[in-house]
Amino acid sequence: MAQTSDIRKGVxxxxxxxxxxxxxxxxVNPGKGAAFTRARMKGLGSGKVIENTxxxxxxxxxxxxxxxxxxxxxxxxxxxAFMNMSNYEQIEMDGDLVGADAKYLKEGIDCVIGLYExxxxxxxxxxxxxxxxxxxxxAVRGDSSGGNVTKEIKVDNGLIVYAPIFIKxxxxxxxxxxxxxxxxxx
Numbered sequence: 001m002a003q004t005s006d007i008r009k010g011v012x013x014x015x016x017x018x019x020x021x022x023x024x025x026x027x028v029n030p031g032k033g034a035a036f037t038r039a040r041m042k043g044l045g046s047g048k049v050i051e052n053t054x055x056x057x058x059x060x061x062x063x064x065x066x067x068x069x070x071x072x073x074x075x076x077x078x079x080x081a082f083m084n085m086s087n088y089e090q091i092e093m094d095g096d097l098v099g100a101d102a103k104y105l106k107e108g109i110d111c112v113i114g115l116y117e118x119x120x121x122x123x124x125x126x127x128x129x130x131x132x133x134x135x136x137x138x139a140v141r142g143d144s145s146g147g148n149v150t151k152e153i154k155v156d157n158g159l160i161v162y163a164p165i166f167i168k169x170x171x172x173x174x175x176x177x178x179x180x181x182x183x184x185x186x
Contacts, residue, residue: 001059004037010114010122014061018043020050021121023099042096044121049096065114065121072105080105082113082120093120101125104177106157125177130186131155132172139165150182 007013011022020041029035035056042049054060070082070091078095080102093113095102097120104125105111114122135154150162161175163182172186 002062004054004056004058004060006062007037007039007054007060010065010124012044012063012065012114012116012121013039013041014063015043018045019063019116020044021097021116023049023097044116044119063116065116067112067114067124069110070113072107072109072111074107075102075105082111085110091115091120093123097121098123101177103159104129104157104175104180106131127178128174128176128183130172130174131157131159131161133163133167133169136163136167136169136171138168 005027007022007025009022009025013020013022020043022039022041024040026038027035028038037054038051039054040049040051068084070084073081073083073090076092079092080095080098081090081092083090091113101123106129109126109129112124113120132155133153134156137151139151149165151165153161153163153167155161155173155175159175161180161182163173167173174183174186175181176183
């Protein structure tokens with residue numbers, strides 16, 4: 001048995017009638033009263049999405065998940081295809097399990113996929129991903145009067161990022177996948 005503080009994105013929890021993968025979670029420590037964890041979970045069997053609140057004193061049954069590094073290939077409708085580079089096996093993952101991380105996916109990047117009974121249940125992206133800038137408006141003389149000035153740029157997978165005004169079209173940049181912010185030139 002595990003504590004509610006062990007709840008993270010991608011963790012599989014054994015429920016009364018089904019197994020649930022945590023899609024989103026939030027640890028809450030109110031000023032008054034006991035701490036609790038709010039989790040949005042998807043049933044592996046039913047596909048239903050539920051929200052559950054766990055008190056900090058509760059114990060939960062976390063199921064063991066295997067993690068494998070796989071390469072992102074392409075998107076088919078609402079599903080994402082990944083390939084295991086050691087045996088070239090391909091799997092597809094539902095878009096709702098990928099969630100907001102889908103906007104960072106780019107062909108050829110390596111992701112860590114959580115598998116339960118050979119079924120994908122979670123995804124973990126690299127902390128930083130390299131993108132090529134495809135659209136960047138030119139910097140205008142005199143724009144730097146405010147100090148840290150940024151502009152909206154578009155990268156090769158369609159993601160919109162705010163980057164410093166000196167970034168030009170054709171350059172490669174690193175984007176933090178946890179915050180969605182520009183990190184540095186690649």
